[in-house]
Amino acid sequence: MTEPVVSIRNLSKVYQQGDIQVTALNGVSLDIGAGEFLALMGPSGSGTSTLLHIIAGVDRPTGGQCLVQGVDVGQLDESGLADWRNQNVGFVFQSFNLIPVLTAFENVELPLLLTQLGGRERKRLATTALDLVGLGDRSHHLPRQLSGGQEQRVAIARAGDGPEVDRGG
Ligand SMILES: Nc1ncnc2c1ncn2[C@@H]1O[C@H](COP(=O)(O)OP(=O)(O)OP(=O)(O)O)[C@@H](O)[C@H]1O
Ligand SMILES: [Mg+2]
Numbered sequence: 001m002t003e004p005v006v007s008i009r010n011l012s013k014v015y016q017q018g019d020i021q022v023t024a025l026n027g028v029s030l031d032i033g034a035g036e037f038l039a040l041m042g043p044s045g046s047g048t049s050t051l052l053h054i055i056a057g058v059d060r061p062t063g064g065q066c067l068v069q070g071v072d073v074g075q076l077d078e079s080g081l082a083d084w085r086n087q088n089v090g091f092v093f094q095s096f097n098l099i100p101v102l103t104a105f106e107n108v109e110l111p112l113l114l115t116q117l118g119g120r121e122r123k124r125l126a127t128t129a130l131d132l133v134g135l136g137d138r139s140h141h142l143p144r145q146l147s148g149g150q151e152q153r154v155a156i157a158r159a160g161d162g163p164e165v166d167r168g169g
Contacts, residue, residue: 002033002034004033005032005034005036005068006030006031006032006055006066006068007032007065007066007067007068008028008029008030008031008055008064008065008066008067009029009064009065009066010027010028010029010063010065011027011028011029011064011065012025012026012027012028012061012062013025013047013050013051013061013063014062014063024050025050025051025054025061027064028047028051028064040052052091054073055068055073056089056091057073057076057081057084057085058085060074061074068088069088071084086111086114090159090160092152092155092159093155096143096151096152096154097155098143098151098154098158099143100142100143100144101142102142103139103140103141103142104135104140104141104142104143104146104154104157105139105140107143107158108126108129108154108157108158108161109122109123109126109161111158111161112125112126112161125161126161128161129157129158129160129161130157132160133153133156133157134153135150135153135157
């Protein structure tokens with residue numbers, strides 16, 4: 001078998017909120033292969049978002065290891081982690097996390113501003129991503145002028161845009 005893309009060993013996450021400790025993850029081990037489609041399911045509060053945040057480098061574990069394509073994500077410093085996320089991760093948040101003062105188009109274009117792409121190419125990729133989620137005619141709307149499902153689709157376009165959209169990937 002080829003190396004797993006995600007390799008998690010004995011991962012834990014304890015949130016400290018004043019005097020209260022919440023153990024969100026306790027000794028999780030898991031491998032995810034290339035091309036595998038995985039659904040994580042559990043009761044509300046069981047730690048599914050916490051696990052995804054750690055895999056995506058949005059949050060850090062308090063114990064154990066999470067390797068993504070061989071990179072120990074928890075060991076990267078803040079700016080290394082930001083670069084790694086920009087180049088490797090598309091994330092649709094449970095709450096959409098759209099920027100309220102930016103239009104749908106600008107929200108989708110935002111991660112592309114951190115790449116080497118020029119303005120014309122960014123516009124083409126962001127437009128393609130919005131078209132793919134059926135929101136080509138809402139690109140100048142602000143998030144508050146969209147329905148909840150439309151906001152979620154903008155978040156999907158933002159997570160999925162980039163050069164790979166061209167390859168239909
Ligand atoms: N920033 C935080 N500080 C303190 N506790 C937190 C924090 N974020 C999450 N928790 C707690 O950690 C546990 C796991 O939270 P998490 O968001 O991973 O749950 P979830 O499985 O995604 O739930 P849901 O299905 O409701 O989205 C919960 O008990 C939650 O209250
Ligand atoms: Mg959640």
